[in-house]
Amino acid sequence: MDNASENSTALFEESVWYITSTSIAMISLAICTILGNIFVVHAVFANKALRIVPNFFIVSLAIADMLVAVLVMPFHISTNITGTWVFGQVVCQIWLTSDVFLCTASILNLCVIALDRYWAIHDPIKYAQKRTIKRVLLMIGISWTLSGLISIPPIFGWGGDDSENVYDHNVRSCTLSSDKGYVLYSACGSFYIPLAVMTFLYVHIYIATQRRLRQRTKAVNKTKLAMMNSSKLKPNSTGGLTKKERHESESTNEEANDSNNIGCKNDLASSSSIEEKSKPSSEATTPALKVKNGRTRNGSCLSKRNSVKRNRQLDIARQTRNGSNMTNIFEERQKISLSKERKAARTLAIIMVTFVICWIPFFLMYLILPFCDSCTHPGIKVEVLFVWLGYLNSTLNPIIYTVFNMEFRKAFTGIIQRCRGKVTGRSGLFRTYV
Structure with a gap:
């Protein structure tokens, strides 16, 4: 009897420790996601230097990530604390639709940004003329529309009935549909197709960047040699x-x-x-x-x-x-230019590695379990870890896409200084010199 009581106490203490630590981590992640993406949106609209057409993609991505933190994460935190879904079937359906819609919108916005960069590096002159506000807004609108087409079907009954355990009245749980058709449709539309597109685009961008880097290095060496030779004749x-x-x-x-x-x-x-x-x-x-x-x-x-x-x-x-x-x-300018090229290549690698690490565990589990009868569920803790690893991508996006940009860093510094009351009348003005 004493052993059973001790085991029960130990399990209770472990459960309390797990719920407390995970809830604190989830709340911290949600707050960081909201603040980071608010900073991005505010920086673009408050600074004239950042109000350029390509940054509209960054704003769209920040809005999607911020809505993930506002509309999706809190319900997950509540379920983690209480252990059950306490909001009913209707809210469960809305929450699952919002989850799929906003996470897909975030991923598709990443895909649109990759497409924009691909066109910009392969046909910079013509694409600079084609990259109008109307065209950018159209691309953003398409990404959000596709996200809606992927998330809406369960509302009309596809993969959303009770037999597929979307909402279980008995245990009061709210989970994604396990209907094989919808799982395949949503997984491919939300992740695997965008992953293939982004991989293709970023590989070609990386190759083009490395090729240009090698050409620039050769040109620098030739020019340097020519200047050294000419300095003997004409200093x-x-x-x-x-x-x-x-x-x-x-x-x-x-x-x-x-x-x-x-x-x-x-x-x-x-x-x-x-x-x-x-x-x-x-x-x-x-x-x-x-x-x-x-x-x-x-x-x-x-x-x-x-x-x-x-x-x-x-x-x-x-x-x-x-x-x-x-x-x-001349050497100093060329070093700066080559440094920017290398930094751009590193940024591309960071974008792809972060995206894959954050999302592929969840989507592998999401796609494999319905089609593998012999596979066992990894457990609620592992599932929660994979889900929040995907949400982590919404936290890291504003860091990856803005911190590497000098103008965004200046804007963030200005926002922080204004919040701390240490800003002058001119410290918020920035200019971009290209």
Whole structure:
């Protein structure tokens, strides 16, 4: 009797611990999902730099994810706490329809974003002209319409009758339909077809990005080599001299130097002859005056030669320095460009890996169980884990699609500063420089 009582107490404590920990995690996830997607929507509409046509896809995705947290997650949290569905059959039907509709809308919006990026990278010039507000809204409308077509059939009786355990009055449970036809239809429409489309698009985008990255790297190396070679002949394209011009300049400087020397010698000779003609009777003072005048003339000549030589050296040093600065600026810009290309490729990989990890466990279980008679249910805890792993994708979407964007990061920083009361009149203004 004591052993049974101890086991019952242990199971109760374990159950309380499980319900408490999972409920706290679910509530935290729902709050983060709501706040993150509100930030995204507010950032786009509050900042002029972000109110561009491609970001309408991000807004549509954020709205779908936010509605998942507002209309779907709370009922799951309530069921996790109470252990039963307490809202009745009608609300159960509405909740299941909303669950399928909003999760499918989130996934199809991801698919539309992938399609938009595919067209943008494969035909950037023509697609930039075709990417109008009307076209973007049409694509968004199609994604939401398809989501409705996938979620509505149970309302009209397909896969929604009591025999398929959508709502069980006895145990008061509300679960998705296990009708094989509807399971196959909804699983393919909500996940497997979008997964195939996104895989195809992102693989081709990744290949195109890597190819462009290799081409850009080769072009950078060729341009760098050409600039290094040209810097030997022409260090500065604006103020430098070619080899021929520099030779002519040096020749001119030498000629000027020679002419200065000749002029100095002529001046010295003429000065000497004048002094000889006008030589006074006193011989003691004449040599001193002659030497003094000669030293003055020679000092002036040396000063002119040194000035020409020093100017030529400064000119060469300035040309070399300017050429080096141009090369450094070019290399820095190319590094930034290549870094953006690599970051874009990494973002694509993160998008696909996150999407697959979050959703494939649930949809594998959802598709396999109705068609596999020998398979056993993994348990309510595993099912809850798989369902909330799919919901986690709605939490991560605003992070993946915005945090990697500098303008969104600035907008988020501005929102946080305004909430904390640390914003000035100009801190909320951002501009995009492309």
